[in-house]
Amino acid sequence: MRIMSGNTICKTIRQYNKEPVSMEDMCKLLEIADDYGKVKNYVYQRYGGIKSIEKLYPGYTVQNEMTASGLRESLNMPSVYFYLAVYDALGDIKSHWSKVKKLVQESVHRNENFTPKDKHYLRFILKVNNCFESVLNDKPLKLPDTLQKKYEEAASDVDIRRLDNYLKRQVRRHLKKLHTDETDGFSISERAYRYGDHGIYISVKEKRKRIYIPLTDSNQYDRQLFIRLFKESGRLEIFVPIKIR
Numbered sequence: 001m002r003i004m005s006g007n008t009i010c011k012t013i014r015q016y017n018k019e020p021v022s023m024e025d026m027c028k029l030l031e032i033a034d035d036y037g038k039v040k041n042y043v044y045q046r047y048g049g050i051k052s053i054e055k056l057y058p059g060y061t062v063q064n065e066m067t068a069s070g071l072r073e074s075l076n077m078p079s080v081y082f083y084l085a086v087y088d089a090l091g092d093i094k095s096h097w098s099k100v101k102k103l104v105q106e107s108v109h110r111n112e113n114f115t116p117k118d119k120h121y122l123r124f125i126l127k128v129n130n131c132f133e134s135v136l137n138d139k140p141l142k143l144p145d146t147l148q149k150k151y152e153e154a155a156s157d158v159d160i161r162r163l164d165n166y167l168k169r170q171v172r173r174h175l176k177k178l179h180t181d182e183t184d185g186f187s188i189s190e191r192a193y194r195y196g197d198h199g200i201y202i203s204v205k206e207k208r209k210r211i212y213i214p215l216t217d218s219n220q221y222d223r224q225l226f227i228r229l230f231k232e233s234g235r236l237e238i239f240v241p242i243k244i245r
Helices: 023-047 050-055 060-069 071-075 079-110 116-127 129-136 145-155 160-174
Strands: 002-005 008-016 185-188 193-196 199-203 210-214 225-230 235-244
Touching: 023 050, 023 060, 023 071, 023 079, 023 185, 023 210, 023 225, 050 060, 050 129, 060 071, 060 079, 071 079, 079 116, 079 160, 079 185, 116 129, 116 145, 116 160, 129 145, 129 160
Parallel strands: none
Antiparallel strands: 002 008, 008 235, 185 225, 193 199, 199 210, 225 235
16 A cells, blocks of 8 residues: 555555356467567666666657567557557666665765765756756767756856766666566557456457456556466466556
Protein backbone atom coordinates (compact mmCIF):
# COMPACT_ATOMS: atom_id res chain seq x y z
CA MET A 1 0.00 0.00 0.00
CA ARG A 2 1.39 3.44 -0.91
CA ILE A 3 0.25 6.92 0.16
CA MET A 4 -0.47 9.15 -2.86
CA SER A 5 -1.87 12.41 -1.47
CA GLY A 6 -3.85 13.89 1.45
CA ASN A 7 -6.69 11.42 1.85
CA THR A 8 -5.85 9.01 -0.98
CA ILE A 9 -3.73 5.85 -0.99
CA CYS A 10 -2.76 3.51 -3.81
CA LYS A 11 -3.48 -0.12 -3.04
CA THR A 12 -2.80 -3.23 -5.13
CA ILE A 13 -5.43 -5.95 -5.03
CA ARG A 14 -5.23 -9.34 -6.73
CA GLN A 15 -7.48 -11.57 -8.75
CA TYR A 16 -6.95 -15.30 -9.35
CA ASN A 17 -7.99 -17.86 -11.95
CA LYS A 18 -10.72 -20.23 -10.82
CA GLU A 19 -9.35 -23.28 -12.63
CA PRO A 20 -5.92 -24.14 -14.11
CA VAL A 21 -5.07 -22.43 -17.38
CA SER A 22 -4.64 -24.97 -20.18
CA MET A 23 -1.08 -25.52 -21.39
CA GLU A 24 -2.01 -24.20 -24.84
CA ASP A 25 -3.36 -20.94 -23.43
CA MET A 26 -0.52 -20.64 -20.93
CA CYS A 27 2.02 -20.90 -23.77
CA LYS A 28 0.25 -18.08 -25.62
CA LEU A 29 0.44 -15.86 -22.55
CA LEU A 30 4.06 -16.80 -21.85
CA GLU A 31 4.96 -15.87 -25.43
CA ILE A 32 3.62 -12.36 -24.78
CA ALA A 33 5.58 -12.19 -21.52
CA ASP A 34 8.77 -13.29 -23.28
CA ASP A 35 8.35 -10.68 -26.01
CA TYR A 36 7.56 -8.07 -23.37
CA GLY A 37 10.92 -8.74 -21.72
CA LYS A 38 12.76 -8.58 -25.04
CA VAL A 39 11.28 -5.16 -25.82
CA LYS A 40 12.18 -3.83 -22.37
CA ASN A 41 15.77 -5.03 -22.69
CA TYR A 42 16.04 -3.46 -26.14
CA VAL A 43 14.89 -0.12 -24.70
CA TYR A 44 17.24 -0.44 -21.71
CA GLN A 45 20.20 -1.08 -24.00
CA ARG A 46 19.37 1.65 -26.50
CA TYR A 47 18.15 4.43 -24.20
CA GLY A 48 19.66 3.70 -20.78
CA GLY A 49 22.91 5.64 -21.32
CA ILE A 50 23.91 9.29 -21.02
CA LYS A 51 23.57 9.99 -24.74
CA SER A 52 19.82 9.32 -24.62
CA ILE A 53 18.87 11.50 -21.65
CA GLU A 54 17.37 14.21 -23.87
CA LYS A 55 15.07 11.62 -25.48
CA LEU A 56 13.51 10.45 -22.23
CA TYR A 57 11.18 13.41 -21.71
CA PRO A 58 8.38 13.21 -22.61
CA GLY A 59 9.29 10.03 -24.53
CA TYR A 60 7.70 10.63 -27.93
CA THR A 61 11.09 10.49 -29.65
CA VAL A 62 11.68 7.04 -28.18
CA GLN A 63 8.21 5.92 -29.24
CA ASN A 64 8.80 7.09 -32.82
CA GLU A 65 12.23 5.49 -33.01
CA MET A 66 10.90 2.23 -31.60
CA THR A 67 8.13 2.27 -34.20
CA ALA A 68 10.73 2.69 -36.93
CA SER A 69 13.05 0.04 -35.47
CA GLY A 70 11.04 -2.87 -36.91
CA LEU A 71 11.24 -4.76 -33.61
CA ARG A 72 7.48 -5.05 -33.22
CA GLU A 73 7.13 -6.54 -36.69
CA SER A 74 9.99 -8.99 -36.13
CA LEU A 75 8.33 -10.21 -32.93
CA ASN A 76 4.86 -10.13 -34.49
CA MET A 77 3.79 -8.41 -31.28
CA PRO A 78 0.46 -6.57 -30.92
CA SER A 79 1.01 -2.82 -30.59
CA VAL A 80 -1.06 -2.73 -27.40
CA TYR A 81 1.62 -4.80 -25.65
CA PHE A 82 4.63 -3.43 -27.53
CA TYR A 83 4.16 0.21 -26.52
CA LEU A 84 3.30 -0.71 -22.93
CA ALA A 85 6.65 -2.53 -22.74
CA VAL A 86 8.40 0.51 -24.22
CA TYR A 87 6.91 2.88 -21.68
CA ASP A 88 7.44 0.44 -18.80
CA ALA A 89 11.13 0.35 -19.70
CA LEU A 90 11.25 4.15 -20.04
CA GLY A 91 9.72 4.44 -16.59
CA ASP A 92 12.43 2.16 -15.19
CA ILE A 93 15.15 4.23 -16.87
CA LYS A 94 13.74 7.51 -15.53
CA SER A 95 13.49 6.03 -12.03
CA HIS A 96 17.09 4.86 -12.23
CA TRP A 97 18.25 8.31 -13.31
CA SER A 98 16.40 9.81 -10.32
CA LYS A 99 18.22 7.35 -8.07
CA VAL A 100 21.57 8.21 -9.67
CA LYS A 101 20.99 11.94 -9.17
CA LYS A 102 20.05 11.37 -5.54
CA LEU A 103 23.22 9.34 -4.91
CA VAL A 104 25.36 12.00 -6.59
CA GLN A 105 23.68 14.72 -4.56
CA GLU A 106 24.41 12.81 -1.35
CA SER A 107 28.07 12.52 -2.42
CA VAL A 108 28.19 16.28 -3.05
CA HIS A 109 26.67 16.97 0.36
CA ARG A 110 29.26 14.75 2.13
CA ASN A 111 32.27 16.12 0.24
CA GLU A 112 34.18 18.36 2.66
CA ASN A 113 36.44 19.70 -0.10
CA PHE A 114 33.59 21.62 -1.72
CA THR A 115 32.73 25.17 -0.79
CA PRO A 116 29.06 26.20 -0.43
CA LYS A 117 29.31 27.77 -3.92
CA ASP A 118 30.68 24.50 -5.35
CA LYS A 119 27.76 22.59 -3.87
CA HIS A 120 25.26 25.17 -5.09
CA TYR A 121 26.61 24.87 -8.65
CA LEU A 122 26.46 21.05 -8.62
CA ARG A 123 22.93 21.03 -7.19
CA PHE A 124 21.86 23.44 -9.93
CA ILE A 125 23.28 21.17 -12.64
CA LEU A 126 21.60 18.12 -11.12
CA LYS A 127 18.27 19.92 -10.91
CA VAL A 128 18.13 21.36 -14.45
CA ASN A 129 17.85 18.53 -16.99
CA ASN A 130 19.25 20.57 -19.89
CA CYS A 131 22.35 21.45 -17.88
CA PHE A 132 22.77 17.91 -16.60
CA GLU A 133 22.54 16.38 -20.08
CA SER A 134 24.87 19.01 -21.59
CA VAL A 135 27.55 18.51 -18.94
CA LEU A 136 27.51 14.71 -19.24
CA ASN A 137 27.75 14.85 -23.04
CA ASP A 138 30.17 17.82 -23.26
CA LYS A 139 27.63 19.84 -25.22
CA PRO A 140 27.14 23.63 -25.29
CA LEU A 141 24.45 24.85 -22.94
CA LYS A 142 21.19 26.04 -24.50
CA LEU A 143 18.98 27.57 -21.83
CA PRO A 144 16.07 30.00 -21.70
CA ASP A 145 17.11 33.49 -20.65
CA THR A 146 15.84 33.13 -17.08
CA LEU A 147 17.70 29.85 -16.53
CA GLN A 148 20.80 31.15 -18.33
CA LYS A 149 21.04 33.99 -15.82
CA LYS A 150 20.70 31.59 -12.89
CA TYR A 151 23.33 29.31 -14.41
CA GLU A 152 25.77 32.21 -14.77
CA GLU A 153 25.18 33.15 -11.15
CA ALA A 154 25.76 29.57 -9.99
CA ALA A 155 28.88 29.22 -12.17
CA SER A 156 30.55 32.41 -10.99
CA ASP A 157 33.67 32.01 -8.82
CA VAL A 158 33.82 28.20 -9.13
CA ASP A 159 36.09 25.85 -11.08
CA ILE A 160 33.54 24.67 -13.64
CA ARG A 161 35.81 22.13 -15.30
CA ARG A 162 36.75 20.52 -11.98
CA LEU A 163 33.14 20.30 -10.83
CA ASP A 164 31.85 19.02 -14.16
CA ASN A 165 34.48 16.28 -14.19
CA TYR A 166 33.52 15.32 -10.64
CA LEU A 167 29.88 15.09 -11.68
CA LYS A 168 30.72 12.88 -14.66
CA ARG A 169 32.83 10.54 -12.50
CA GLN A 170 30.04 10.19 -9.95
CA VAL A 171 27.45 9.44 -12.63
CA ARG A 172 29.69 6.77 -14.18
CA ARG A 173 30.10 5.26 -10.73
CA HIS A 174 26.38 4.98 -9.98
CA LEU A 175 24.81 4.44 -13.41
CA LYS A 176 23.99 0.76 -13.97
CA LYS A 177 22.99 -1.15 -17.09
CA LEU A 178 19.37 -2.17 -16.67
CA HIS A 179 18.26 -5.66 -17.70
CA THR A 180 15.34 -7.95 -16.95
CA ASP A 181 15.18 -11.74 -17.05
CA GLU A 182 11.48 -11.68 -16.27
CA THR A 183 9.53 -13.79 -18.74
CA ASP A 184 6.52 -14.66 -16.59
CA GLY A 185 4.58 -11.43 -16.54
CA PHE A 186 3.42 -8.40 -18.53
CA SER A 187 1.31 -5.27 -18.22
CA ILE A 188 -1.99 -5.08 -20.05
CA SER A 189 -4.18 -2.07 -20.90
CA GLU A 190 -7.95 -1.83 -21.29
CA ARG A 191 -7.63 -2.27 -25.06
CA ALA A 192 -6.26 -5.78 -24.58
CA TYR A 193 -8.80 -7.26 -22.17
CA ARG A 194 -12.43 -7.23 -21.17
CA TYR A 195 -14.29 -8.71 -18.24
CA GLY A 196 -17.31 -10.92 -18.75
CA ASP A 197 -18.90 -14.26 -17.88
CA HIS A 198 -17.31 -14.25 -14.39
CA GLY A 199 -13.85 -14.06 -15.91
CA ILE A 200 -11.54 -12.08 -18.16
CA TYR A 201 -10.84 -12.26 -21.90
CA ILE A 202 -7.18 -11.51 -22.75
CA SER A 203 -5.87 -10.67 -26.22
CA VAL A 204 -3.10 -12.89 -27.62
CA LYS A 205 -0.78 -12.58 -30.62
CA GLU A 206 -3.28 -14.10 -33.04
CA LYS A 207 -5.30 -11.31 -34.63
CA ARG A 208 -8.69 -10.71 -33.03
CA LYS A 209 -8.24 -13.70 -30.73
CA ARG A 210 -8.74 -13.68 -26.97
CA ILE A 211 -8.47 -16.44 -24.41
CA TYR A 212 -10.97 -16.73 -21.59
CA ILE A 213 -9.82 -17.10 -17.99
CA PRO A 214 -12.55 -17.77 -15.36
CA LEU A 215 -11.84 -15.90 -12.12
CA THR A 216 -12.62 -16.56 -8.47
CA ASP A 217 -14.47 -13.24 -8.20
CA SER A 218 -16.72 -11.16 -10.45
CA ASN A 219 -15.05 -7.78 -9.86
CA GLN A 220 -14.35 -5.69 -12.96
CA TYR A 221 -11.79 -2.92 -13.45
CA ASP A 222 -10.99 -0.35 -16.13
CA ARG A 223 -7.28 0.36 -15.79
CA GLN A 224 -3.86 -0.99 -16.63
CA LEU A 225 -3.29 -4.38 -14.99
CA PHE A 226 -0.31 -6.66 -14.51
CA ILE A 227 -0.54 -10.37 -15.30
CA ARG A 228 1.74 -12.83 -13.45
CA LEU A 229 1.98 -16.36 -14.85
CA PHE A 230 2.85 -19.64 -13.11
CA LYS A 231 3.47 -22.18 -15.84
CA GLU A 232 3.94 -25.33 -13.76
CA SER A 233 0.75 -24.96 -11.74
CA GLY A 234 -1.35 -23.29 -14.45
CA ARG A 235 -1.99 -20.39 -12.09
CA LEU A 236 -2.43 -16.75 -12.98
CA GLU A 237 -2.52 -13.64 -10.81
CA ILE A 238 -3.87 -10.25 -11.86
CA PHE A 239 -2.47 -7.22 -10.02
CA VAL A 240 -4.90 -4.29 -9.94
CA PRO A 241 -3.72 -0.87 -8.69
CA ILE A 242 -6.59 1.14 -7.21
CA LYS A 243 -6.82 4.47 -5.40
CA ILE A 244 -8.99 4.58 -2.32
CA ARG A 245 -9.84 7.31 0.16
